[in-house]
Amino acid sequence: MTNGTWKTIAAAAVISTAALTLSAPAYAGHGNAVGAGLLGFGIGAIVGSALTPSTVYVAPPPPPPAYYGPASYGPPPWSPAWYRYCRGLHGPYFNPNTGYFQGADGGWYFCR
Template sequence: MIRKFAKAVAVTAVVVASVATIANVQPAQAGNAGAAAVGGFVAGAFVGSVLSQPRYTAPAPVYIAPAPRYRHRPEPWTRAWYRYCSAKYRSFNPNTGYFVAYSGNHRFCR
């Protein structure tokens, strides 16, 4: 923000100098008055654009990583495995470790 203010002050000084030049125009130097007026207009447009900029900065986006997903399956033939497969598949056979899929095929519970 200080840099923008310093630019605005410098440009304002240039505008004041060009206006002072226009005010002290002698009849022999009347050809330079148009160039000074154009320069003053350009400097004023620049100062206006600098001063009209927003005076805030948007905060940087913060990335929040999603929670890790664990796909834990118990080891076969443990109590946890029997509970898992019995709860997941209604056709689970605990003696063989297989269940009947919708296709009719027997599949081992993993």
């Protein structure tokens, strides 16, 4: 049997025991009614906690928003202004025939 089934059986046993041993007579006064109410509240709390699922499933967080790299504001590639911009920015490391420059890490990157 599962853990939830055992809890339900235990809660039913507690309720039936309480109902048989703590029954109030029909002429109960105000104090007995408060006690019966507190007893009912306690039994309800026990039964409610026994029937509550112990495993809670949480949805995963949404994926992070897509990141788009920074926009380039230089002149359009292969224009005369672009050649001047890349030569001024990268100096002798810029190859005007390919449009690539050599970075500090030794890799070649297209000038934007």
